[in-house]
Amino acid sequence: MKNVKANKERINQLISQYQKELDDHVIPFWMKHSKDTEHGGYFTCLSRKGEVYDTDKFIWLQAREVWQFAKLYNTYEQKAEWLEMAEHGAAFLQKHGADDQGQWYFSLNQKGEPLIQPYNIFSDCFATMAFGQLYKATGKEEYGQLARSTFYSILERQDNPKGVYNKAYPGSRALKNFALPMILSNLALEIESLLPQELIQETLDKIIHEVMEVFYFPEEGLVLENVSPDGQFVDCFEGRLLNPGHAIEAMWFMMDLGEKLNRPELIEKAVKITLDTLEYGWDKEHGGIFYFMDIKGHPTQQLEWDQKLWWVHLETLVALLKGYYHTGNEACWEWFEKVHDYAWKHFSDPEHGEWFGYLNREGKVLLPLKGGKWKGCFHVPRGLLYCLQTLERMKDER
Structure with a gap:
C-alpha cells in the first residue's frame, strides 16, 4: 500500500x-x-434524480433525518432552515410514530397510519437520538422528555428487544446480537x-x-x-x-x-x-x-x-x-x-x-x-x- x-x-x-x-x-x-409538505415527515424512497417512487415512511429513517438536520444545526452551522426541517419531521413523529405504549412503529403510510408493528427496537433508538439532538437545539422540554422516556424503554427491552414479535422458538438456540450494544x-x-x-x-x-x-x-x-x-x-x-x-x-x-x-x-x-x-x-x-x-x-x-x-x-x-x-x-x-x-x-x-x-x-x-x-x-x-x-x-x- x-x-x-x-x-x-x-x-x-x-x-x-x-x-x-x-x-x-x-x-x-x-x-x-424529501420534505412531505402535505402530510408531514419525509419521503425517503427517492430515485437517482430525487423523484419519489414510494410514499411509505420508515420510522428509523424519519428519525435519522430529524437527527441529521438537528446535528447540522448544532455542530456545523445554525441555519434556520435546517432547524425547521428537523422540527418538521419531529412533528410528524410525535403525532404518528409511536403506539399507546410509547413503542415506535417500524413503518407508516404517507398519512401516518401504521403499517408494521413496533417489532424493531432500532426505531426507538433513532427516535431517542432525534429528540435528544432537537432538545440540544431548542431547549424544548417536550423533546427532552420524549428522548428520556424512549431511552428508558430501550433499557427495559434490551434483553428481549423484539418482545412478542420474536420469531425464535422458545428454548431453542439462543443468540444475542451485536447491533443493540453497538448502537x-x-x-x-x-x-x-x-x-x-x-x-x-x-x-x-x-x-x-x-x-x-x-x-x-x-x-x-x-x-x-x-x-x-x-x-x-x-x-x-x-x-x-x-x-x-x-x-x-x-x-x-x-x-x-x-x-x-x-x-x-x-x-x-x-x-x-x-x-x-x-x-x-x-x-x-x-x-x-x-x-x-x-x-x-x-x-x-x-x-x-x-x-x-x-x-x-x-x-x-x-x-x-x-x-x-x-x-x-x-x-x-x-x-x-x-x-x-x-x-x-x-x-x-x-x-x-x-x-x-x-x-x-x-x-x-x-x-x-x-x-x-x-x-x-x-x-x-x-x-x-x-x-x-x-x-x-x-x-x-x-
Whole structure:
C-alpha cells in the first residue's frame, strides 16, 4: 500500500472536498426532495434524480433525518432552515410514530397510519437520538422528555428487544446480537445530558464490555454479529456471521468513548480492531469492503454478501480518520486514502447529488436509487460531516 503522508496541503484539500460535497451535493438533495409538505415527515424512497417512487415512511429513517438536520444545526452551522426541517419531521413523529405504549412503529403510510408493528427496537433508538439532538437545539422540554422516556424503554427491552414479535422458538438456540450494544454505545453519549450520570456510567461500562470483550474474538481479531447469551461462539450460520461495516462503525463509537472517558487504551484497541477488520474484509480482487462474511470462510446465507454498500465505506472513513487523529498510526492514514479513493470513485454522484447505495462486487451500480427502505438522510451526510470535523481538528492541532 502506498504511504501517503497526512501533510497540511493534503488535509486542506480533503477539507475542501468533503465540505463542498456536503454543502453543495448532499444536504441540498434532501432539502429539495424529501420534505412531505402535505402530510408531514419525509419521503425517503427517492430515485437517482430525487423523484419519489414510494410514499411509505420508515420510522428509523424519519428519525435519522430529524437527527441529521438537528446535528447540522448544532455542530456545523445554525441555519434556520435546517432547524425547521428537523422540527418538521419531529412533528410528524410525535403525532404518528409511536403506539399507546410509547413503542415506535417500524413503518407508516404517507398519512401516518401504521403499517408494521413496533417489532424493531432500532426505531426507538433513532427516535431517542432525534429528540435528544432537537432538545440540544431548542431547549424544548417536550423533546427532552420524549428522548428520556424512549431511552428508558430501550433499557427495559434490551434483553428481549423484539418482545412478542420474536420469531425464535422458545428454548431453542439462543443468540444475542451485536447491533443493540453497538448502537447503545453511541446513543448513551448522544443523550448523556438528559440522564443521571450514574446511569450513563453503568450503561457505558456494560456496553464497552459487551462490544470489546463479549463479541470480540481476539484470536481472529474480529467482531462477530451473534454470540450465545453467555458470550460463546456458536457454530451455525448466524454464529459465524461477520459484518465488517458494523464492527468498524462500532470502533469509532469506542474511540469517542475512549476520548470522553480518557481511556487511551480503549482507543488503541479500537484502532487495532478497525485495521484487522479491514484487512479481513477488503476485497483484494475488486476493491471495496464485503458486506457479509463467514469467520470460517464458509458460504454465507446472505445473497448480497459480496455487494459493496455506501454506509460501510463511509463509516470506515470516519473510523480511520478518528483513529489517525488519536494515535498517529500511519496504517490508518494509508487505509483512509485507499478507502477514500474507492468510495469517491464508485459511490459519489456529481451529476445528481447524494451517493449511490448499492454496488455489485465489481463496483458497478446495482440500484441507482438515492433512498429507500434502508437508505435515507443519514450515513452520507453524517459520514461527510464527521470526516470534515476530524480533518479540521487535525489541521488545527498541526
